[in-house]
Amino acid sequence: MKNRLPREHIDIQFLSLCISLLAFLGLAYWAGDIVWIKDFQPFITLISGIFALFIGVLALLRYYTKKVSLSFLFIGIGFLGVGLLDIFQVVLDLGGMSNLFSGAVTQIYPVTSVLSKTFLSVIMFVSWLVSRKDEINGKGKKKKEALLMGLVVGSFILFIGTFIYLMVTGIVIDGIVVIVVGLISLMFLILAILGYILSKNWLYDDFNYWIIFLLAFLILSQIFYLPFFNLEYSNMMNLSIWARFFAYIGLLTGFLNSIYVMFQKEMETQKELASKNKQLDETKAKVEEAYLMLREEKWSLARSKGSVDKILKDVMKKK
Amino acid sequence: MNVLKAANEVKKTNKSHVLLDVLVIASIFLVVGGFAYMILNPGKMKSDVRNSERSEEISSIMERMTNYVQTTGNIPAVIPLNRECASIGNEICRIETSDCNGYVDLSGVLIGEEKELPVDPLRKEGNGSGYYISNDGQGNILVCAPLSERNVNIELKQFMY
Numbered sequence: 001m002k003n004r005l006p007r008e009h010i011d012i013q014f015l016s017l018c019i020s021l022l023a024f025l026g027l028a029y030w031a032g033d034i035v036w037i038k039d040f041q042p043f044i045t046l047i048s049g050i051f052a053l054f055i056g057v058l059a060l061l062r063y064y065t066k067k068v069s070l071s072f073l074f075i076g077i078g079f080l081g082v083g084l085l086d087i088f089q090v091v092l093d094l095g096g097m098s099n100l101f102s103g104a105v106t107q108i109y110p111v112t113s114v115l116s117k118t119f120l121s122v123i124m125f126v127s128w129l130v131s132r133k134d135e136i137n138g139k140g141k142k143k144k145e146a147l148l149m150g151l152v153v154g155s156f157i158l159f160i161g162t163f164i165y166l167m168v169t170g171i172v173i174d175g176i177v178v179i180v181v182g183l184i185s186l187m188f189l190i191l192a193i194l195g196y197i198l199s200k201n202w203l204y205d206d207f208n209y210w211i212i213f214l215l216a217f218l219i220l221s222q223i224f225y226l227p228f229f230n231l232e233y234s235n236m237m238n239l240s241i242w243a244r245f246f247a248y249i250g251l252l253t254g255f256l257n258s259i260y261v262m263f264q265k266e267m268e269t270q271k272e273l274a275s276k277n278k279q280l281d282e283t284k285a286k287v288e289e290a291y292l293m294l295r296e297e298k299w300s301l302a303r304s305k306g307s308v309d310k311i312l313k314d315v316m317k318k319k
Numbered sequence: 320m321n322v323l324k325a326a327n328e329v330k331k332t333n334k335s336h337v338l339l340d341v342l343v344i345a346s347i348f349l350v351v352g353g354f355a356y357m358i359l360n361p362g363k364m365k366s367d368v369r370n371s372e373r374s375e376e377i378s379s380i381m382e383r384m385t386n387y388v389q390t391t392g393n394i395p396a397v398i399p400l401n402r403e404c405a406s407i408g409n410e411i412c413r414i415e416t417s418d419c420n421g422y423v424d425l426s427g428v429l430i431g432e433e434k435e436l437p438v439d440p441l442r443k444e445g446n447g448s449g450y451y452i453s454n455d456g457q458g459n460i461l462v463c464a465p466l467s468e469r470n471v472n473i474e475l476k477q478f479m480y
Contacts, residue, residue: 007336022353025350025354025356029357032468033468033469228358229358229360230363231360
């Protein structure tokens with residue numbers, strides 16, 4: 001039986017998620033007037049790639065040491081792939097690391113970046129699907145889940161269909177393939193976040209909350225990437241990278257937190273073991289003491305029994 | 320007494336839970352509102368309007384300088400010699416101001432027209448107009464608007480001869 005987390009703790013977690021999303025939107029609002037934000041684009045992509053590699057390694061390590069849930073395997077594979085693709089893209093764009101802070105990004109929609117985003121969104125959706133198989137769902141819950149997801153998929157099909165119709169009718173839209181692929185990955189991300197929220201595992205495990213945090217920021221990153229907001233194009237690309245960076249930081253924090261929780265549990269088990277050992281020692285000492293007392297009584301009884309026999313023999317002789 | 324105390328504590332925790340729940344719901348609404356606001360982004364729209372106004376105004380200043388050069392054959396002497404346009408001492412003085420010390424006074428340069436010069440939409444105070452002018456020494460006049468918003472560089476450079 002899993003222990004349910006305190007309600008206050010869960011409320012604070014979701015409040016902090018909303019506040020960080022709001023803070024990021026605030027950054028997006030003022031980003032147009034921040035001059036230095038452009039210079040960090042390749043650097044942040046590189047750091048995000050390194051973080052993704054870290055996350056991948058941690059997730060795979062977690063899977064191979066515990067083998068509790070397959071979702072860690074998928075998260076691990078996904079993040080390793082995404083990290084490699086991101087780093088490859090930075091190296092390709094800059095033509096080396098020497099101009100990390102001065103080099104401009106050559107392509108607007110690099111193929112590797114579109115690929116890495118799509119790959120990660122599909123992997124996150126699959127990780128939810130796999131984790132869903134592990135748990136037993138109620139019938140009503142499943143119905144609700146199916147209805148919501150059906151609605152999301154339906155609206156995305158309509159949206160994508162409109163774009164394809166526009167393309168077929170000859171109305172030229174720049175980067176139509178990127179928009180369609182981007183919309184598909186956005187759909188997978190929304191499905192994954194819905195799945196993780198409806199599974200309600202965040203009521204018992206902090207790590208599920210951090211996955212929701214990751215997905216929320218990945219959705220934000222995808223929205224900036226497509227781009228849907230009224231902002232300058234370069235700022236949108238920049239903010240998309242920054243949102244991704246925060247998403248990775250969130251999941252990395254989740255992993256560190258889960259390691260800390262495991263460590264704490266281990267400590268508690270050790271403490272429990274120590275107190276049980278102490279109890280065992282005390283019981284043992286008590287049993288030994290009782291045994292000794294019993295033996296002493298037996299001896300004295302035996303002694304007194306001996307004297308009674310003597311008296312009985314004397315009485316018999318006199319007779 | 321103890322029962323009363325316990326009941327009070329339960330009430331307090333319930334209150335804090337309700338408050339936290341309300342905060343979470345309010346912040347979710349705020350995030351959704353934030354998304355909607357960013358789709359429209361009226362702040363950016365206003366900045367864009369002001370920037371296009373600036374572009375038009377520096378074009379009109381440049382046009383007047385061209386008229387002056389075409390009439391007199393010389394670049395106005397009041398325009399400071401500087402390769403950098405947005406530099407101290409290059410700011411154009413407001414026409415209605417009497418004290419143009421430290422600014423570029425173009426009132427004598429405006430010929431045959433209405434004696435009026437544009438002022439940057441964000442330059443509310445002071446004697447400067449928010450627009451800068453300089454002569455790079457190679458026959459070019461530079462006019463710029465360093466108060467432009469959202470990192471947009473609004474500058475004009477024109478060869479006068």
